[in-house]
Amino acid sequence: MEKELERKLTGLPDKVTKLEGDDAILLWLKGKDAWNKWMEEHPGSSITFTDIDFSPEFIKARLASYNQLPELLEWSKSKQLISFEEYQFHGNVYFDNVKFYSDVSFEGAIFRDELIFFDSKFYSDVDFSRAVFCGSHTLFHNVEFLKDAKFVFSRFESLTDFLNVKFSTASFFSATFEGNSAFQEIEIKGKAVFTDAFFERKVDFRLRSFLGELLFNNATFEGACSISSSCDNKALLTSTRRLTFQGADFRRWLKIDGYFTCIPDMRATKTGHHVDLSGLRVMLRRGFVQEGWGVEKAIDPADSERLCRLKELAESNKDHKRALEFHAAESTARRWGDLSPLQSMLDIVYSLTSNYGQSIARPFSYLLLSIVLFAIFSIKQPECIHKDEGAFITALTVSIATVTPFISISKTEREAGIKKLYGDKTPEDYGLYSYAHAGGSFIFIFLTGLGLRNRFRI
Structure with a gap:
């Protein structure tokens, strides 16, 4: 040898x-x-x-x-x-x-x-x-x-x-x-840095396991870029601490999809072509506002700004559904941080009643519930003289007419229904309760309309 x-x-x-x-x-x-x-x-x-x-x-x-x-x-x-x-x-x-x-x-x-x-x-x-x-x-x-x-x-x-x-x-x-570059089925346990990297042609990242940080700060992408997580099941999601593209320049199309437990940071990026975020699913990391309260808030204050940028990108590419989802997550991230306690409470109500304008069924269900409850309230009053089988239908008509004053027939039906229920002796403060019922129901009608508008927005 x-x-x-x-x-x-x-x-x-x-x-x-x-x-x-x-x-x-x-x-x-x-x-x-x-x-x-x-x-x-x-x-x-x-x-x-x-x-x-x-x-x-x-x-x-x-x-x-x-x-x-x-x-x-x-x-x-x-x-x-x-x-x-x-x-x-x-x-x-x-x-x-x-x-x-x-x-x-x-x-x-x-x-x-x-x-x-x-x-x-x-x-x-x-x-x-x-x-x-x-x-x-x-x-x-x-x-x-x-x-x-x-x-x-x-x-x-x-x-x-x-x-x-x-x-x-x-x-x-x-x-x-x-x-052309491909990083297929890779695992990152710590930090992977591509800061100031230059990709002249297409690059494809497919992450099988992502437990750390992936940084593309100030990177330049002359070709198309695709970044995805192989995990398509939320239950199998691994912990991602950071994914950032701050200052990156995308000169061709960009696609990001998959589940991530961090908010991708696209702030200060430059995009020259289509940005596809339709498959991107993120989880906002949260912690308790105070121990024992049971109320959560976003851990990272910068998440709201990151989500705002994602919303902006989705809107610029006419992806209204994803823009709404990012807006909802952004509002959640701002709660208990940028907002005062009163504003945070109002934000919670908005979230519960309509999921930030994304839901149609939720506010419509609350509207129906409000109508039924007010009808039951009306026939349970001691002054009610209508004891026949049609009493609930009459009360239901009064309840519906109360929340739809913009319909011409509502005024006549409401007056006739109240006369059937109580004769000439209307319960004390019944008008005040009617105002409360009408005001709350009007909010639910508005939120239902908002959901319809967002659902069928062109």
Whole structure:
């Protein structure tokens, strides 16, 4: 094996098209200069690392017969990390079922052809900062980053796929994606940062599990952008602490859907095309106003402003239903915070009676209930002289006529009904009760009309 490596390093015999196994490990151990020299002499050669644990113990056991191994291991150990810094890869590169137990650095590395990480695991920090991915396809499939993963100032020049990847924390700060990008079925346990990132073409994020923060502050999207949660069941929803796009620039269409336990922050964003929020479902995080009260309020005061921006986007795209839902959530978020106690009480009444103008059935049911209760109240008065079977119908007619004075027949029917019920002796304060009944019912009529208007708004 040692002679075979020396043959490859000198490049004297036949051209090498593939470097793998022990030969790949030994060449890596010789350092950046030896690696890059070999690459220059063997352009287009593919590199394969399969079933390898990048640890001194594993390498020592696997390459025990190589007489320069102790010296190479000591050199590698002295760097306190697994280093591929500024390594150049001229052909396809495959890391298949590879485990990294120490810090790993690919800082400044250049991948000139296809790069695939498959079924690999990083137990410690990994750094791809300023790495350049030039190949036709960059794929991370079934990869776990158990600690910090950095792709700061990295450049992905073609198709990029992160498929079924688990991130603890990740930073793509100022990263550039020049080809189509996909982050499919990914899990984020901590924070994933795409601040100042640049996406030249379409990007698709599909989150399987989202327990932390996803930040796109000041990012630029030249192509279409889709962000969704794989969880379509509210009962299976995981906790999302933060999803923000503050200052982002969307120059094509944007779609956000799925369930999130935070309010996406779209404040200060610039949108040049359609924004689809029809599938977005959010949950306003709440806490008790005071222990023992049983009354809740929004935990984050900024949620009302975030919801206001979502409402604005929905309205600008003629999605009235979603705009109403965001308005209702915004009003709930403002309650007990921006509003005074009296305003908060009125807001609660508005919410209970009509769900902020979204419900038709709720205020109409209250209207019917009010009419029936006032009819029962009318026939229960001691002054009532109408004891026949038609007494309730007469009282019901009086109740309906009281709340519909704008109908011409109401005045005549009300007077005739009161005369049947009480003759010439109307109960004391009956007129005052009628005013209260009419006033409350008029509010329910108005809210029913508001619900109809919102439901059939064009």
